[in-house]
Amino acid sequence: xxxxxxxxxxxxxxxxxxxxxxxxxxxxxxxxxxxxxxxxxxxxxxxxxxxxxxxxxxxxxxxxxxxxxxxxxxxxxxxxxxxxxxxxxxxxxxxxxxxxxxxxxxxxxxxxxxxxxxxxxxxxxxxxxxxxxxxxxxxxxxxxxxxxxxxxxxxxxxxxxxxxxxxxxxxxxxxxxxxxxxxxxxxxxxxxxxxxxxxxxxxxxxxxxxxxxxxxxxxxxxxxxxxxxxxxxxxxxxxxxxxx
Amino acid sequence: xxxxxxxxxxxxxxxxxxxxxxxxxxxxxxxxxxxxxxxxxxxxxxxxxxxxxxxxxxxxxxxxxxxxxxxxxxxxxxxxxxxxxxxxxxxxxxxxxxxxxxxxxxxxxxxxxxxxxxxxxxxxxxxxxxxxxxxxxxxxxxxxxxxxxxxxxxxxxxxxxxxxxxxxxxxxxxxxxxxxxxxxxxxxxxxxxxxxxxxxxxxxxxxxxxxxxxxxxxxxxxxxxxxxxxxxxxxxxxxxxxxxxxxxxxxxxxxxxxxxxxxxxxxxxxxxxxxxxxxxxxxxxxxxxxxxxxxxxxxxxxxxxxxxxxxxxxxxxxxxxxxxxxxxxx
Numbered sequence: 001x002x003x004x005x006x007x008x009x010x011x012x013x014x015x016x017x018x019x020x021x022x023x024x025x026x027x028x029x030x031x032x033x034x035x036x037x038x039x040x041x042x043x044x045x046x047x048x049x050x051x052x053x054x055x056x057x058x059x060x061x062x063x064x065x066x067x068x069x070x071x072x073x074x075x076x077x078x079x080x081x082x083x084x085x086x087x088x089x090x091x092x093x094x095x096x097x098x099x100x101x102x103x104x105x106x107x108x109x110x111x112x113x114x115x116x117x118x119x120x121x122x123x124x125x126x127x128x129x130x131x132x133x134x135x136x137x138x139x140x141x142x143x144x145x146x147x148x149x150x151x152x153x154x155x156x157x158x159x160x161x162x163x164x165x166x167x168x169x170x171x172x173x174x175x176x177x178x179x180x181x182x183x184x185x186x187x188x189x190x191x192x193x194x195x196x197x198x199x200x201x202x203x204x205x206x207x208x209x210x211x212x213x214x215x216x217x218x219x220x221x222x223x224x225x226x227x228x229x230x231x232x233x234x235x236x237x238x239x240x241x242x243x244x
Numbered sequence: 245x246x247x248x249x250x251x252x253x254x255x256x257x258x259x260x261x262x263x264x265x266x267x268x269x270x271x272x273x274x275x276x277x278x279x280x281x282x283x284x285x286x287x288x289x290x291x292x293x294x295x296x297x298x299x300x301x302x303x304x305x306x307x308x309x310x311x312x313x314x315x316x317x318x319x320x321x322x323x324x325x326x327x328x329x330x331x332x333x334x335x336x337x338x339x340x341x342x343x344x345x346x347x348x349x350x351x352x353x354x355x356x357x358x359x360x361x362x363x364x365x366x367x368x369x370x371x372x373x374x375x376x377x378x379x380x381x382x383x384x385x386x387x388x389x390x391x392x393x394x395x396x397x398x399x400x401x402x403x404x405x406x407x408x409x410x411x412x413x414x415x416x417x418x419x420x421x422x423x424x425x426x427x428x429x430x431x432x433x434x435x436x437x438x439x440x441x442x443x444x445x446x447x448x449x450x451x452x453x454x455x456x457x458x459x460x461x462x463x464x465x466x467x468x469x470x471x472x473x474x475x476x477x478x479x480x481x482x483x484x485x486x487x488x489x490x491x492x493x494x495x496x497x498x499x500x501x502x503x504x505x506x507x508x509x510x511x512x513x514x515x516x517x518x519x520x521x522x523x524x525x526x527x528x529x530x531x532x533x534x535x536x537x538x539x540x541x542x543x544x545x546x547x548x549x550x551x552x553x554x555x556x557x558x559x560x561x562x563x564x565x566x567x568x569x570x571x572x573x574x
Contacts, residue, residue: 124247131250148253155248178256181249207266211340214260236302238257 019087019226022077034072037091040153040224042068042120044088044145045095047129052138053099061122063102067095082226086234088146092139147238150224154217155179161212169195173202174209263300264340270298279408281310282342286349289333296333297349301342311343317410318345320386328377330397330405350405355396359479367479368498368524373404375472375521381406382465382517387413389463391471392451393478411447413463450474450483454508465517466510472517473505476524497527500536 021033046064049055055063070076071094080090132141162171173191186194188202197205218235225231248256262272263285270287273295277284282301289296301314318335325331335345352358355374359367374396381388388395389411397405447456453470456463477483480494480502494502501523507513514520514535523533530550532538538546548555 128247144250144253147257148248148250151248151253151256178259179248179252181252207264210259211264211266213256214264214340217260238260 018223019077019080019082023080031072034068034077037071037077037224038068038120040149040220041088041091041146043125043149044142045091046120046122046125047132047145048092048138048142049095049099050129051132051136051141052096057122057126061120063095063099064120064122067098070098080226082230086230086237087225088143088234092142150220150238151217154213154220157216157220158209158213161216162209167208169197170205170209170212173205174213177206178210263298263342263344264338266339268336268338270296270346272298279410281314281410287346289346295349296346298344298346300338300344311337313410314343314345317412320409320412321345321347324377324381324384324386324409326377326380328373328404328406329381329409330407350397350399350407352397352399352403352405355393355398355475355479358398364480365528368528370398370404371472371476371479371524372521374406374475375517377404377406378468378472379517379521381412382468385414387463387465388468388471389413389456390447390451391468391475392448393475396475453510455510464510466513466515469513469515469517469520470506470510472520473502473513476505477502495527496542497533497536497538498524501527501533504535 018033018036021029022037024030024033042064045067046060049063050057050060076094080087084090158174159171162168173195177185177188177191188199188206191197192199192202195202217238221234221238222231225234261275261283265271265287269289269291271290273286273288275283276286276297279299282299285298285300287296287298288294299314299317301310315335318332321329321332322335330350331348333346333348336343338344355370359370362370374391378388378391386409388406388409390408391406395406395408397407399405449457451471451474453463453467456467456470476498480498501520504523505513505520514523519534523535526533530546532543532546
């Protein structure tokens, strides 16, 4: 699977570039754009179909790969209109339709067929799925997975930015303090001792990393949305504030 | 790609909302409330060692328009120095590009919370105190345009504050502002018209005057009189939408005050908040209210209620005299 670091090189961070490229006539640009969309959405789609349609893991993995292949081949995204709804809702609806069509046509999913990406980590996704509460709806899981993917891509972006800017200590501090599940998390003084820094430096470095992380996530989101209006709507939803 | 647990994702999500106060004198304590264009955060002012409230624009709001609007709100508040209007201490831009302003942290209750269990006279006294800052702002040419129970706070020491001047507008026909010699803020009317979207519908249904609801440009300070009437209706009936006229529990003069304040035609309303408050005070004092032409029987009843002790004493005295005369003749 291509990394976002490489993606950043392919796609300059222009506003809304991915959606525009995915709807363009240029097959190379389209293919790269669908690849970026796949990176952000394969996990939500996989978990959604597993939960919603109660299909086994192999069929869900096949369906997920076929879905993104359809996205590229059938030019699904050309019918997406950001004024009518969010991209993620559109993709979820497309997944439902494709699944229903396949059921209607009694078409068996071709194992491993038509995949634009050979290395989607379905095993890991399956392990994560095992921890999902049974009361949660597939739609809620889809949205949560979308946020998780977005944050993970933002994190990759942050790592790349810190590496190129000579600020890997800031990134490592952020990883250790903010991204680990361990309880209790290391204190600022413990981190200072570990990295040979003053405690105030840890405070400042963490503040920098958090600020940069926020910027990276919003950059990523901007790239994955079609218009400023959709970006704001999605960002408001992401930040958990009311949408007016 | 690093896998993030649901717990970490939720934590990061919450953290993304926290304003970046790097380089400022403030540190965030907790989230207080969410408003139309941003959030209010409780913060520590580390220089003066006191609690303050920070109103911070949404992270993804279109910075040009809403940033200017928030700054404009801060300037309006800074210019309206009145005990009934929350004072602003500071304003600026945060490291993450968001506009903010710092104001006094008001610990207290909203109007709706405060009036629970209060009697009629306490509620009317409260209305009088809400009318004061409103009248003060009107005199300086500002219209609030979003007066509602959530925007009135009663502080820990009983102080009444009119909050959230985010929709405030410079009145086209305000009264002369310098009668009392207090200098007034002169905001850029061109800017204010633009950022408040002149001609667009702003406000809260149930408290918004008809002319404001239609989004017309001719809204003046009497739109706040309508809201003040709706606020009185809310205090009397528990709902701004329920016409007090339909509630027999509300005395007729008070129903009339609400109806006058909430008249569709601005010319038929009270022409100032002070005038409306004076009418409620008249009611409290047992005097006739301007909004209600009372009948002869009602007048007698009101006079009796107002001077009950004196009337009873005089009556008792006269009765005693009659008995005395009758007894003396025998």
